[in-house]
Amino acid sequence: MAAPAAAVSPRRRRRFYHHLYVWVLVAIALGIVFGLVAPDQAAKTRWMADLFIKLVKVVIAPTIFATIVVGIAQMGNLARAGGLALRTVLYFNITTVFALGIGLVVINVLRPGASLGFDLATFDTSAADAAIAATESQDTGMTSFVLDLVPASFVGAFVDGQLLQVLVLAVLVAVAVTSLGARADGVVRALDTFAHLMFGIIRLVMWTAPLGAFGGIAFTIGSNGSAILGSLAAFMGAFWLTCLLFLLLVLGPVCRIAGFSVFRYLRYIKDELLIVLGTSSSETVLPRIMRKMEAAGAPRHVVGMTIPTGYSFNLDGTAIYMAMGAIFIAQAFGIEVPLTTQVALLAFMLVSSNGAAGVSGAGLVTLAATLTAFDSVIPVAGIALIVGIDRFMSEGRALTNLAGNGIGTLVIARWTGDLDRERLRAVLADPGSVDVDALLSADAPRPGEEQPVEPEQPVDPNPRVAPTEPASSAPAVHPAQTT
Template sequence: MHSPTLEMTPTAKPRRWYTHLYVQVLVAIAAGVTIGHFAPATGEALKPLGDAFIKLVKMVIAPVIFLTIVTGIASMRDLRAVGRVAAKAFAYFLTFSTLALIIGMVIANVVRPGDGLNIDPASLDAASVASYSEKAHETSIVGFLTSMIPDTFLSSMTEGNILQVLVIAILFGVALATLGERGDRALSLLEDVSAVFFRLVSIVMKTAPIGAFGAMAFTIGKYGVGSLANLAQLVGLFYVTSILFVVVVLGTVARLAGFSIFALIRYLKEELLLVLGTSSSESALPSLIAKMEAAGCPKTIVGLVVPTGYSFNLDGTNIYMTLAALFIAQACGVDLTIGQQLLLLAVAMLSSKGAAGVTGAGFITLAATLSIVPTVPVAGMALILGIDRFMSECRSLTNFIGNAVATVVVSRWENALDPAAFRKAISASNPAARDTEAALLAAE
């Protein structure tokens, strides 16, 4: 079942350019940057607009994930296939998350962005990162695994923990799939409820430009574009590395799977602009689920890959972790051996899972990694605290694209992707491809 919010009628008139959500979000981002730059105090005061939008989205994330997974598994019936999909998804996540960590480490060693700063760790403001270090110590692998189990069935929904919702939804879906005729009646009801929630998502998304405007005005107003100046090399290096990862690594994966990474990015342009404006990939999670289903990916695969990918497939966060950790070491004059760097990579691989689902996960994960590898001073994080918000946008964008690619690839591996629906969705987002397709149909 595809989301009713994304269906289009063949006779629909072309929409005016200013009615498209991505245009409105783009204008809102530009307006937010302008307000934040020329009236910083006003920009900071607009923070509640961004916060309110994020809360609206988080309000619907848990039920959307629950309903998508439950109805997908229950309609699939073959529980062995569900296990097979999960295994393939985790194999993909492990491979590319590790590759992202390695790429960040290699780039940091080649470019060495921290050389020459000669920072004395004792001169750094350790108090500024104390709260992140405390949260990092609270997150451990054992604690992470036990926290996946909610206190009650409903608490998974009220607390908004994606992994808890995932666990409950899988168990509920499996139980529903084994009920036979009674399960069919319940499944039909849940599919109707699912349609209501996706319509609710479309209503919430209409407020996206307001949220993007408030979030961007606050970011520029509080931190200022000038805060990038001193650490521009690190910020630029992170953005370039992430772009190369998307274009080269994910682009190659997409090509092998039979599609263009650029076509997929065009298809998701509204969501990507929303992520850029809010610095949160969660703001576009419900819409990503709907669009992946509309593009021909089965509901079961979408329901399993997207939510788990938000915790386990953090390509942008992983690039950031090794790049930032080695930057801090270089800036503080700490020479790490290859063995120490490999230890750092191994710890980062684990801690990136341990801090999943935590607000500000990228920075907290970095704190967790540095606290376990004492060679690099945790206080060194104060060097990048001021620019973390700008780097957060790139982390979120890379994570988002990585999960979209993973969903299509796993669907391909399962031979479950609807080629016609996928081509239609991708070409509809590409005016040139759409015009060519129309010309071919006319010729026939």
Template structure:
């Protein structure tokens, strides 16, 4: 058994993370030079994310057949997303006000270096409501894939799916072609996932080598608050949601633990998306629901990101001594309900979204304050990425049950088999 453990991707990622941390700690300069391995793996995954999302959404909508049914599933998913992300924002805001992680730093706004955040400030200037809505529309059908803009890919996929359901026999032929294309895409994903240990090693070696273990002390309280809040949200809020939907959150987390470890190692929820699509189908969720809800959640249901954004905003305000009224904090919540939805499609998403949010507080909090969290952002990204991926996986299970499209007998069998039950390397054959 132990002799064959090294062949398991889950074990390989765990070992790679441990080796990366060790190298970064004992040889920081060499650890920093490992960054290209982490970046390269993330780029490989992002290379297939757009096509995979497009195919799964289009095929999912087409297999629903009834466009009204497809719209109903999408509407239910969006309602669920809004309720859960609002809860995440409120919980993050409450914890930040109670824990006061930034109080006592007494940083003068004039001491902040605007050069560190200049590029993010420029990007944030474009994040008005009109700019956000116009930014969802790609310049062409292919530019969404070229730019790897997730929101634009979603729009193209929805339009393509609607058109295909209204195209009769021609639409059916295209559906068969996309079904076959999905087999190839998921085979590419399987090949890319073999490089996951290398990516996890590079990402962790760079983070520890660049920032070191000691630098965590100064902002450790903020990090602890973010991690604790994400923990409470997952096992408190999502635990109750899972129980209401008829399944055990803990058994579900054990079932998807390989994907969680992959996300933790790479600090990217996108790295687990292709395999999670298959994992949820294997757990009894109908393919049409999985293909529509899960990819959409990657743009509209970023629970971990919402928690991080509220806590980082309050932390910066406390650090510079800015007094925020109840009205200011309500404005903060309202703005984050919008800006957090664009986080998946913006370069430097966390900082850009944070700056766009702070800019709405009537100048009370200097946007240069974002520089205070740049150093530890990498260490908090695991918490928000894991929370995001768990939140979206739970959302898919809930919406599938809501629509009567979850096979609970199949779900229980999958949970009993556990993650050691190998998934197919390709998408399921058309039915």
């Protein structure tokens, strides 16, 4: 009987310049220098980041659809799939509440906006016009959220790149496929092959990540300059500090309870963190993080359900940004927000922020939509204060969301008893043993799956002796020596 193919196997170490994260790191450094030295030219490089993000997004929706359908169908138990989905949504909403809470605590303690002293009557609000206009055409209530779960047509979700709608469609198709039983085996195999193909495309696209990272960082530095960074440095510093505190004080203990170290986990996903840092979007590494979580011991059905769901319901970074941004605006205009109003704001944000996790820039529009409902207390026009630095905040949001998404996957796998803890321990101890490029190959077996093995031939009880042939000059190869 053949042993399962291990996700972690001894292999020859690649030279440092063969690693994607090295080139992404170099691109980020060059982008920062270019943005400082030639800001006018750097401000025109956003197209590089946009091109990379579009290349990735074009395969994200079909990849998620195929992965979820195959994962649920292979579970063969709709009750189990429903329990997994419920635990996933429950876990992510609980962590979002903690993120909102820690954001409110830090912004009220540090009060970075209290010293600005702006007067709303003389404040230039033109920079907020675009964000406010984006909220006027949409309803941010619960009814709108529920209606937006269903696309106008089956292909509409894929055309528009609406991941939450793709998730709903995938679950419906998976339920239908499961109810067909053996008749749907061909459909499941076809979708599984299709998912492998999409991962193969992603493997090729990811090598353009340094280009996207360079363009994104250069644009951010060149278009904002140092003046706005200086005036709002306290708020940016408080936000990044809060994201770090959330990671260490909230997700750190969660990781410890689940049996692994948050620091080793962050080392394991360093490539993905660097790519997100350059592009400001966690969507760019969605296929890579899925493969890495499988390699770390989370089964395919858990990864297929949790990662895509997390991209709509895992709002840790976005929640921190929204909570801190709202109170910062109030502080900048000398407005004291009562505690009861802050709690109401927190509850409203928990609902209004759904769906904004993986989209670059969506946090600003969502914040504007939330403040519109509380405009009698906090002026929505104050959004103009943080429009200029939103790109820097977007990076922090995306990094926090990505880290929380992967942690949530491993925690839920442990919660359901499906986590391979030995494999997770081995992978986190030696992250270099996982070759994510090989895992993204279209023909690569999934971690933990058995390699195809030729069936053993039955032994003939009455073998016939074949005629003796002339000896060949080629050396004989014993089957045990083949590779």
